[in-house]
Amino acid sequence: MRKGIYILPNLFTAGSLFAGFYCMVSTLNGDYRTAALWILASSIFDGLDGKVARLTKTASKFGVEFDSLADVVSFGAAPGLLMYAWALKPFGRVGWLAGFLFLVCAALRLARFNVQVDTVESKRFVGLPTPAAASMASATVLLFYHMGWPASYAKPAVLALIYFLALLMVSNVRYYSFKDPSLIKRQPFAFLVFAVFLLIVIAAEPVLMLFTIFIGYIFSGPIGFILTWPRRRRLEKAMRKGHEELGRKNSQG
Template sequence: MTQPPAPKPIQRKPRSEYALIQLLPNMLTVAAICAGLTAIRFGVQGNYLNAVQLILLSCVLDGIDGRLARILRADSAMGAELDSLADFLNFGVAPPLLIYYWALQDAPRLGWLSVLVFAVCCVVRLARFNVSTHAGDPKDVAAYFTGVPSPAGAMLVMLPMYLSFAFDDAQLLPDLVLCLYMAGIGLLLISRIPTWSFKTTKVSRENVKYFLVAFAFVAAALMNYAWLTLIALCLGYVATVVWALVTQPRKG
């Protein structure tokens, strides 16, 4: 009597392992998400100063995690999706909610409408960027973005708060003006206006020393005159957008 054939052993796929340092970019992204959520909590509690600082911290982390992933060759599809979700939370949800709690609760309907407009514009901006990136659109590696990037939009939309923190006696903008300002920044996110991409900017060897001196100056100004420096940086960025609008053709 023939014996039935022995069952074949189950082939197990080799377990993938990651070095801890390769997880560092995703850890920074998770830290940015925690910063954004905590900023919302501080906004609800009325601790606006710390809330703004946490959103600014999330901007810094956003600028680091992607580049670090490429340096470590640890970029992945999951990391890209996690980064996009973090961007929406930190730049599309936390800043407008913070402004709403800070100044627009006296106009809840109009204020909430402006929050929704900004948030929807931000998520559309991120979706458009993700689609063009997956499609390998060469325009995304050019010297100019299409529309204002979401981190820059978050920085700009909080400009009235910087002014209030820098000048203790500064009067808040009227609710209507603040709502229109927030919605206007949101529309800039989904506009076709070309905006300067710092990712592709290169510095010649001869000018590196001047760039480092300028960076040290800005860093020292941020540590000593944080809000005034942020105001200046926002106005400088607006100037680059206006310059690009004048000198560069709009992207279709």
């Protein structure tokens, strides 16, 4: 701290924190659609701060800690309060407990990420990332407004969604991190065509497409976990057998 801090990446983190705080302000004012949009803005700032830090080689321990604290507000407290005020309040204790569970699971997810950042594969996240969980909640609110559905529509489904997202954040389900260096290297021409087509579809129906993309990402983890279960079981059995054989050899020696 005596040597100073890097301004640029931390400004993006502060922007993410501001967006999360303003989401809570909009929620308290009853403007839930605006609150949901500010969560999406916060996720954009959160994605940029790390990339800016890496590109400018200004990553620091202070920036990592500041980013985690900002994420607790923007992707834990803000969406938890939004979903409670928008749809979960009629459930009473079960409703506000869902909002609190979302917050505490987000904090636990961030704490686990900080202690595992040097020991896990960079291409995969362990547990649902907090920005994705918060963005899924905001996309749900925007979908209701886009469709003209009242907040009372399908409230049990919204409650189940919040519990589901909270549990995914602290699970061992792995999610693609989009940090693969090969993504920025040369790609086939068809990849560019697909990307342009995807942008056109998103521009045509942004709310529907954002909801579809987020829910697809949410379920990609559990689906991948189920599909790779037999292979993981075989690997665990092979490792257990190898450890047993090694133990027998050591005991005989």
